[in-house]
Each structure stands twice: as structure tokens, then as C-alpha cells.
Amino acid sequence: xxxxxxxxxxxxxxxxxxxxxxxxxxxxxxxxxxxxxxxxxxxxxxxxxxxxxxxxxxxxxxxxxxxxxxxxxxxxxxxxxxxxxxxxxxxxxxxxxxxxxxxxxxxxx
Amino acid sequence: xxxxxxxxxxxxxxxxxxxxxxxxxxxxxxxxxxxxxxxxxxxxxxxxxxxxxxxxxxxxxxxxxxxxxxxxxxxxxxxxxxxxxxxxxxxxxxxxxxxxxxxxxxxxxxxxxxxxxxxxxxxxxxxxxxxxxxxxxxxxxxxxxxxxxxxxxxxxxxxxxxxxxxxxxxxxxxxxxxxxxxxxxxxxxxxxxxxxxxxxxxxxxxxxxxxxxxxxxxxxxxxxxxxxxxxxxxxxxxxxxxxx
Numbered sequence: 001x002x003x004x005x006x007x008x009x010x011x012x013x014x015x016x017x018x019x020x021x022x023x024x025x026x027x028x029x030x031x032x033x034x035x036x037x038x039x040x041x042x043x044x045x046x047x048x049x050x051x052x053x054x055x056x057x058x059x060x061x062x063x064x065x066x067x068x069x070x071x072x073x074x075x076x077x078x079x080x081x082x083x084x085x086x087x088x089x090x091x092x093x094x095x096x097x098x099x100x101x102x103x104x105x106x107x108x109x
Numbered sequence: 110x111x112x113x114x115x116x117x118x119x120x121x122x123x124x125x126x127x128x129x130x131x132x133x134x135x136x137x138x139x140x141x142x143x144x145x146x147x148x149x150x151x152x153x154x155x156x157x158x159x160x161x162x163x164x165x166x167x168x169x170x171x172x173x174x175x176x177x178x179x180x181x182x183x184x185x186x187x188x189x190x191x192x193x194x195x196x197x198x199x200x201x202x203x204x205x206x207x208x209x210x211x212x213x214x215x216x217x218x219x220x221x222x223x224x225x226x227x228x229x230x231x232x233x234x235x236x237x238x239x240x241x242x243x244x245x246x247x248x249x250x251x252x253x254x255x256x257x258x259x260x261x262x263x264x265x266x267x268x269x270x271x272x273x274x275x276x277x278x279x280x281x282x283x284x285x286x287x288x289x290x291x292x293x294x295x296x297x298x299x300x301x302x303x304x305x306x307x308x309x310x311x312x313x314x315x316x317x318x319x320x321x322x323x324x325x326x327x328x329x330x331x332x333x334x335x336x337x338x339x340x341x342x343x344x345x346x347x348x349x350x351x352x353x
Contacts, residue, residue: 018347047325072350
């Protein structure tokens with residue numbers, strides 16, 4: 001997704017990511033995949049209380065031995081603030097492709 | 110008579126009104142988020158929502174069995190319960206500590222999770238006891254999480270001892286996380302956000318409608334408000350789980 005950031009911006013859109021972790025934990029995850037905070041390229045928003053995730057209906061409780069989490073989900077919100085596309089994943093790999101997101105952005109008025 | 114009064118009366122006059130109370134809870138299932146449940150009612154609901162049969166079938170990768178179906182209600186009940194407990198604040202500590210010691214597995218899991226979100230480092234001893242001795246790995250895991258969240262900077266040796274004897278892979282991983290936070294407590298804004306949250310807005314984002322507004326801190330420390338983009342640009346809002 002980070003690779004297609006420029007394409008998203010060319011379509012007049014901004015990418016916002018919402019992560020359910022606290023700051024120390026989000027930094028730890030980034031470190032595990034070899035990134036620093038400044039490398040992300042878009043705002044990584046921290047929703048540690050998971051209230052935003054709950055409002056958008058993407059919270060779920062993982063099986064015991066793991067934790068409370070976000071399902072992968074993508075929403076496209078137009079300039080007027082209206083939700084024009086939504087997809088809530090049913091597995092961890094269930095995400096729209098960057099191409100699919102760009103195609104949806106092109107449909108916006 | 111409002112909801113609060115009915116529930117309080119039911120609890121006060123136990124066991125005579127238990128049947129009435131159960132009936133009330135059954136009826137209120139139809140309209141779970143229209144009112145804020147009392148902590149004890151919330152706990153009962155959470156226990157009921159902890160339904161193993163709701164899991165997706167296993168297969169297709171290590172994590173596929175972990176994710177519940179889209180129409181699962183369990184997380185909503187859990188969120189409502191957590192909000193109810195956060196609103197009640199210190200009042201719920203005693204009951205949660207009691208549940209953590211002697212409740213059913215689902216109650217112990219919820220109590221272990223919720224105690225970390227309450228201000229004032231509550232029930233530390235009960236959490237330590239559960240983290241070390243509970244039979245259920247999920248209870249141990251959440252108790253460790255909550256001990257980390259209450260900012261137990263002097264528990265390094267305790268965590269290391271647990272880590273050396275914990276057999277469960279996930280619980281062990283979370284002991285590592287508790288050590289990694291180096292005594293940093295949960296930001297007080299989290300319990301405040303929970304206690305101010307309106308459970309009526311759970312799952313309220315709808316296609317074709319106004320996106321619910323929010324304001325969150327970014328990892329870089331800036332506050333970002335969704336409505337600030339209005340009239341400026343479209344937004345691709347992606348929910349992730351540490352997998353950016």
C-alpha cells in the first residue's frame with residue numbers, strides 16, 4: 001500500500017491508517033518489520049481505546065490466547081464526508097488490492 | 110421506571126427477583142446498545158457472548174481460525190461491557206477482582222481485560238495471582254496485559270520469572286510485550302475515551318451516509334481529525350493491525 005501512496009494522492013485522496021495499539025506497541029511492530037516512525041509516509045492513527053474501530057464496525061475479539069483487534073477494513077470517504085466504499089475483511093488477507101482502491105477513487109465525482 | 114432502577118432492584122432482592130432479572134436481560138438483548146448496562150449486567154452479557162461456537166472453522170492459514178464472522182455480536186457486547194465498567198470506574202474494581210479470583214472462565218477473561226483500563230492501578234495483587242496461577246491461558250495473557258497497562262515498573266523480575274515457565278506461546282509473547290513497555294502505563298486518555306464513549310454509535314458507519322467523525326493522535330504525535338479533510342480531499346481509511 002505504501003508503494004501506491006503517490007497514485008492515491010494523484011487521485012486527490014489522502015490515506016489514513018487506524019491501528020488499535022498504544023504508541024509504544026505500534027513502534028515495536030514497526031521495528032519488527034524494519035521501519036521507523038518517519039518511514040510510514042501517511043498518518044498512522046492510534047486507537048488504543050478502540051472506540052473508532054467499534055464505531056466503524058471493524059473490532060472483533062480474536063480467539064483466546066490472542067487479543068482484541070481490528071479486522072482488515074477499508075473505507076473510501078469522498079470530499080463531502082460520505083462513505084462511498086466499504087469492505088470489512090473476513091480474514092487477515094482479505095483486503096482490496098491497491099488497484100481496486102484506485103479504481104474506486106476514479107469513480108468518485 | 111428506568112433501566113438502572115430495574116436492574117438495581119433485581120440485584121438487591123436476589124434470589125426472588127433473579128428470574129425477573131434474567132427475563133429483563135433476555136428482553137434487553139433485543140436492544141442491547143440503546144442503554145448503558147450496569148457493570149454486573151454487562152458482565153453477564155459478556156459471558157454469554159463468549160461463545161466458542163461462533164468461531165469460523167479452522168483451515169487456510171495459521172490465523173484464519175482466529176477471526177470471528179462479520180455478524181458476530183460478541184465484540185459489541187464486550188465493548189458495551191468495557192464502556193460500562195469504565196463509566197463505573199472504581200466502583201467496579203471490587204467486583205471485577207472477585208470475578209477474576211472465582212468467576213467462570215469468561216468472567217475471569219473479562220475481569221483480567223477490564224482491570225487494565227481502570228484508573229488507579231486497581232487489584233494489582235489479584236492480577237499478579239491470575240497472571241501466575243490461572244488454569245486458563247487467555248486469563249493469564251490478559252492479566253499480564255493489564256499489569257503492563259497499570260504501569261507496574263517494579264514487576265520486571267516477576268515478568269521474567271513468568272516468562273521462563275509460561276508454556277503457552279501467545280501468553281509468553283505477551284509477557285514479552287509487558288517487559289517491552291518498560292513500566293509505561295496506559296495513557297489515561299484511553300479510559301477517559303472509553304468512559305465517554307456512546308455505545309449507541311457502535312457499528313454505525315454506513316455506505317452512502319456521512320462517515321462518523323473522529324479525532325485520534327498519530328504515531329508522530331499530531332492530532333488528526335477526519336472532518337478536517339472535508340471539502341479538501343477524499344480519504345482512504347484503512348484499518349490495520351500493526352501490519353502497515
